[in-house]
Amino acid sequence: MSFRRIAEIVVIAATTTASPAFCQDADVSSNEPIRTISAVVESDAKAAISGINTFSLDLYRRTLTADENHFLSPASVSVAIGLAYRGARGTTAGELEKTFHFTKPPWDYLRANGQVLDTMTFSGPRRELRTANAVWLQDEMPLLPEYEKDVTAFAQAGLQRVNFRGGANAARIQINSWVAESTRGKIKDLLLPDDITKRTRAILVNAIYWKGAWAGAFDKKQTKTEPFTQLSGDQVSTPLMRQQSRFRLIERGGFKAISLPYVGHEVEMVVFLPNSAKGLPKFEEELTAADLANWLTDLANAERRETILTIPKMHVELRQDLKNSLISMGAPTAFSDDADFSGMATIPYPGEVPEAVGLKIARVIHKTYLDVDEVGAEAAAATAVGNIVVSSARREPPPPPFIFRADKPFFFLLRDLRTGLILFMGRYVKTQAERPLGD
Known part of the structure; x- marks a missing residue:
């Protein structure tokens, strides 16, 4: 089929969650309660969130590498692909709908998902969640009016014009700069020189950024370098943070789960810890979306x-x-010469090579950054004090504290408590330390 020429779309999802080097905000008293920023979603948005969460677990499992750490934001990938899905038709659209668990046909999905995107940007004292979308287009390539209207209105995607054919590297630098700015400098040099070619016609980008202080801070003086048992059974010295406080947690089936809220209680980290250092892979393999939903509800x-x-x-x-x-998850057509994104743009268009017949997705680049440490806000310490229960001498002594010691491989996620949307998902199975115990 040498007479066919398919122009390329590149999809980008860049996400970061960073340890917050926050100081006490000047406009917030350390004794003033920090109020939760509310979010309300209707039935279509709830269905979209359920679909994103189901896709999250599918993608997580498909992209695991044995004995390695993992961290990704399937929500970001879903949002970015959703921009392409709006223009998909036929088999291309059907495969994307099934693989990503999209809950509406292409011409309705961005409208349904727009409310979800609205909840993914907020800021308050010592925490910030933000998401941003953008579409970079070849200078002279016109979008179909319906497509342009929806990605602008519901995905709030800014449209930028660049010259991929004559200045691919300049376009790459511009896009990388936008991604770095959208992730507060944590995701740099996302696109490599080979990621953009003269055949690139559109780049669809989503960026998610989270930065928040723990609701209950860790005392840095309590952090000690201690053994961490890796999946191999080897032990490596690593800094382990420690605190004693009151947390929601449950235990069943050889696993413990604990909720670690951030300031404002809009977002939480949930850690799933096996009793055995080698128990994580089986848990990951058998965990279903329904199982995960039950864990989170019970927690x-x-x-x-x-x-x-x-x-x-x-x-x-x-x-x-x-x-x-x-492709292996069930969406090969979108990446092939049979892809149909005719709902996005009509090709060829004036100025395009006459043998061009359509668009296909060439790459889906996903880059993530995770940084977790002890940092918390001063207001969180006051909240922790409020959790202390004073007992009279006549009452029974309290039960001994529950021990939750994550010194072995574990699965974790960050989710929006207000909507249930899983923002990030990962595993931590090996430390960054290079010094095994005994060396």
């Missing part, structure tokens, strides 16, 4: 218990092209 309804919590400081950076993973 939300659990009573807070006095707990001694130990968890490592974490830093993970990953970059991957998800193309092959998404």
